[in-house]
Amino acid sequence: MPAEPADPSQTDQPIEPIDALRRIAFLMERTRGQTRRIEAFRKAAATVVRTGRDELARRAEAGTLTELPAIGKSTATVITQALAGRRPDYLLDLERSGAAGPLVDGGERLAARLRGDLHSHSNWSDGGSPIEEMVATAMELGREYLALTDHSRGLRVANGLSEERLVRQLGVVDAINGHLQGQGFTLLRGIEVDILDDGSLDQEPELLERLDVVVASVHSKLRSPADVMTARMLGAVRNPRTNVLGHCTGRLVEGGRGTRPPSSFDARAVFEACAEHDVAVEINSRPERCDPPDELITLALETGCLFSIDTDSHAPGQLDFLAYGAARAQRLGVPAERIVTTWERDRLLEWAAQRP
Ligand SMILES: [Zn+2]
Ligand SMILES: [Zn+2]
Numbered sequence: 001m002p003a004e005p006a007d008p009s010q011t012d013q014p015i016e017p018i019d020a021l022r023r024i025a026f027l028m029e030r031t032r033g034q035t036r037r038i039e040a041f042r043k044a045a046a047t048v049v050r051t052g053r054d055e056l057a058r059r060a061e062a063g064t065l066t067e068l069p070a071i072g073k074s075t076a077t078v079i080t081q082a083l084a085g086r087r088p089d090y091l092l093d094l095e096r097s098g099a100a101g102p103l104v105d106g107g108e109r110l111a112a113r114l115r116g117d118l119h120s121h122s123n124w125s126d127g128g129s130p131i132e133e134m135v136a137t138a139m140e141l142g143r144e145y146l147a148l149t150d151h152s153r154g155l156r157v158a159n160g161l162s163e164e165r166l167v168r169q170l171g172v173v174d175a176i177n178g179h180l181q182g183q184g185f186t187l188l189r190g191i192e193v194d195i196l197d198d199g200s201l202d203q204e205p206e207l208l209e210r211l212d213v214v215v216a217s218v219h220s221k222l223r224s225p226a227d228v229m230t231a232r233m234l235g236a237v238r239n240p241r242t243n244v245l246g247h248c249t250g251r252l253v254e255g256g257r258g259t260r261p262p263s264s265f266d267a268r269a270v271f272e273a274c275a276e277h278d279v280a281v282e283i284n285s286r287p288e289r290c291d292p293p294d295e296l297i298t299l300a301l302e303t304g305c306l307f308s309i310d311t312d313s314h315a316p317g318q319l320d321f322l323a324y325g326a327a328r329a330q331r332l333g334v335p336a337e338r339i340v341t342t343w344e345r346d347r348l349l350e351w352a353a354q355r356p
Helices: 017-030 035-050 053-062 073-083 089-096 131-140 163-179 205-209 226-238 267-277 294-303 316-331 345-353
Strands: 145-148 186-194 213-217 280-284 307-310
Touching: 017 035, 017 073, 017 089, 017 316, 035 073, 053 073, 073 089, 131 145, 131 163, 131 316, 163 186, 163 205, 226 267, 267 280, 267 294, 280 294, 280 316, 294 316, 307 316
Parallel strands: 145 186, 186 213, 280 307
Antiparallel strands: none
């Protein structure tokens, strides 16, 4: 009988070169390491996938790994050490530095109940990784479902998807699900659709109708007067295609993009509409967003809203950010039952398919 494959997260175990490169990238992504460094490991992993193990071994022996595309000195060392049956130093250093440890104190009870994530991006829009890599990591993290929600056409800076590209992407999603049958995981057909100035959604209604999950978010004119912003958000929430109201205040509390205050709007009116139209208020787990702020989560809770704890991942390792959202929701007393991402897939899909 073949031996069980070694678990790449077991730190005393040898590891395959591809697993080592992917795990290094994952750990750096979840702990918000330098993008350029992470990219080097992701690109090296892509090269390793395309290269036979024999060729890798031959090149490691001859010292010519760096002649392969996207393999540099550090990644060649990782590959060489892994091939020699050692856990690479680079990985060990990361693991010893705590990169694999808990991201946040608290929220563990709720985090354990989260089954999925309704907000993620691939390299089809402004994410950094192919859909397949997002899926592989979501499965490794034990998720039962992940919604692929690349940006809509109007968000050009984020390479938003035209109608045609979205239709093409749906084919890819179907194909991936076809391969994954019986494995307890579903990639949901989704979109993060822009809420336009007039409150309409930036994609054809017939196309939105074909999706499992629609996250609607504001990405422009965040400083509009409160009455304008309220009307715009109400338009989106009342749209029967909308399932989740994404990062509702648009604030940024830290990080490379700087900070940004929350938008002004009548939160009570917006949340009342969410409750009435069965739209979940997103608890966006990204540390730099931390959106909505505590007082608005509390208000949404009082108003009777459902919630969706999402990562808004732009890289596979960020799929682990759910821990941040779970910690906030648990601290603020949001019951698990009110969080749609604790629901089983079929219940979630049934809820999302209701178009009142
Ligand atoms: Zn967004
Ligand atoms: Zn997003």
